[in-house]
Amino acid sequence: MTNTEDEGIQRSLDMDWVVSLKKRVSDTKFCERSTKPTIYRVPDFLKSVDPQAYEPLLVSIGPYHRKKPHLQAMNQLKWKCLKYVLGQRHDMVLEDYVDRIKELETRARDAYSEEVEMDSNSFVEMMLLDGCFLMLTIMKRTETMNSEESTWMESASSLTPYIVARDIFMLENQLPFFLLETLYESAFPPNPSFRMLTFKFIRMHFSTKLKRSFDNIETYHHVIHLFLSCIDPTTNHSIGNDNQSSTFGFLCNSISKLVKTVFVSLPSKLHSFLLSQVNKKCTVRDFNPEEDLHDTPWIPSATVCNEAGIHFVRKKRGKSFLDITFHNGKLEIPQLRIEDHTNSLLRNLVAYEQCSKDSQFLVTSYVVLMDCLIDTAADVELLQQPEIIINDLGDTQQIATLFNKIGTNVFIDRYGSYLLSVYTAMRKHRDTRCNKWRARLNRDYFSNPWAAISLFGVLALFVLTVTQTTFTILSYFRSSN
Structure with missing residues (x-):
């Protein structure tokens, strides 16, 4: 390009456009929120695999789906819920509830990853109606409301x-949990607490074996966040916790309680950092990075593992379906019931872990492990025998497809998986010499009946040959004597 052409380009520079660029740069802020978001849009790379799993079918909660036509029918019920709440206390009127939500409006808006394009009155009205509906739905299902x-x-x-x-x-479809607790404490006596009612709601719809204790120190972002805290196998929330029996587990739990109580006065960021570090050390207690530097979170399918002498056992005293352990050649997995909504539930839990910066990738690690174990319907049938999987779908291939697809486009930290020690122990067990021979024998000679028959035929012929040779030698020595 000649100098004349360069000068021509410079002369044609649109100064109005440059001024608009400068204004855009000036208006851009490095930090536009007082807090980081906790309620996210599901990324397109996850939603594209199974879009229906992330779409509400009946009710919209929060701003993301509120305008969809097929969800409008429940709005009338939301107004009835608000009227019921207003009738609970004579000293609380509509203006009082509106004022309390107004005080939380900025914080509630910042909880959403996308900017909520609603004016203040419309946003507060939505939070009030959706909050009352969600609160009363949980109370109704947990039999806290008067049935009459x-x-x-x-x-x-x-x-x-x-x-x-x-x-x-x-x-x-989430609401900020602090807003729900504010509404509940304003309308009803906080006994039991709303977080305890939400936990009972989770138990009713997922597993009655979950056990949980709550304190006022822990904070929860929303219902999904509380759900994850209930099924976390690395904490000591459940009764009969096996981790308490070990000295290391007891020490971890003691330090965690110390950080939560004694150091609660520290700045919030420092307090959260200390707590996350304690939980992280307790989670990866069995992982030696030097020993497993080249390991990756992968194991062969359940049928292949079974050929190598690995047995699959249902863990009856697990803290949740995530509480998987391996010991003495036995992979102990708690029971999981596969129902119509299981795919949607697991996908939304994984989506939250993929979006959250503080995630421990608990459910993500679980589905990745199950994806490794389940390749075909035969793997599902093997896990059904000890009742590790309860199939309410009827089709074993459908369950295999569920776990094969659920890990698509999912990221997991290579050394962040709480199951990394399980992978390592299983592969060490499989790679021992006798288990390798056993797997090869099962694969080459017991994979079909004809191969097994031929093997037994060869063994029988070998035994007969040895026997005949032995009798011949003995007969020779007797004749010589």
């Missing part, structure tokens, strides 16, 4: 409680 006073709610939603529960566990 809530017949209006039964007639409106008695046929769809499980669909509503499914929608409540959608990542894009």
Whole structure:
């Protein structure tokens, strides 16, 4: 390009455009939020695999799906919920509830990863209506509401409680938990606490074996965040915790409690950092980075592992379905019931872990392990025998497809998996010489009946040959004597 052409380009520079660029740069802020978001849009690379798993079917909660036509029918029930809440206390009127949500408006807006394009009045109205609906739905299902006073709610939603529960566990259908607790404490005596009611709701719709204790120090972002805390196998929330029996487990739990109570006065960021470091050390207690530097979180399928002498056992006293352990050639896995909503639930839990910067990738690690174990319907049938998997779908291939697809486009920290020690122990067991021989024998000679028959035929011929040779030698020595 000649100098004349360069000068021509410079002369044609649009100064108005440059001024607009400068204004855009000036208006851009490095930090536009007072807090980091906790309620996310599901990324397209996850949603593209199974879009329906992230879409509410019946009710919209929060701003992301509120304009969709098929979710408008539940709005009338939301107004009835608000009217019921307003009738609980004579000293609390509508203006009082509006004022309390107004005080939390900025914090609530910042909880969403996308900017909520609603004016203040519309946003507060949405938070009030959706909060009352979600609060009363949980209270109704946990039998906290007076049944005689809530017949209006039964007639409106008695046929769809499980669909509503499914929608409540959608990542894009969340409300800030601090707002729900504020509404609950304003309308009802906080005994039991709303977090305890939410935990009972989770137990009803997922597993009655979950056990949990709560304190006022821990904070929860939303229902999904509380759900993850309930099924976390690396903490000591459940009764009969096996980790308490070890000195290291007891020490970890003691240090964790110390950080939560004694150091609670520290700045929030420092307090959260200390707590996360303690939990991280307890989680990876069996991982030696020098020993497993080249290991990756992978194992062969369940049928291949079984050929190598690995047995699959249902863990009856697990803290949750995530509490997987390996010992003496036995992989102990808690029971998981696969129902119509299981795919949606697991995907939304994984989506939250993929989006959250503080994630421990618990459910992500679980689905990656199950994806390794389950390649075909035969692997599902093997895990059904000890009742590790309860199949309510009917089709074993459908379950295999579920776990094969659920890990698509999912990222997991190579050394962040709480199951890394399980991978390492299983591969060491499989790679021992006798187990390698056993796996090869099963693969080459017992994979079909004809190969097994030929093997037994060869063995029988060998035994007969040895026997005949032995009798011949003995006969020779007797004749010589």
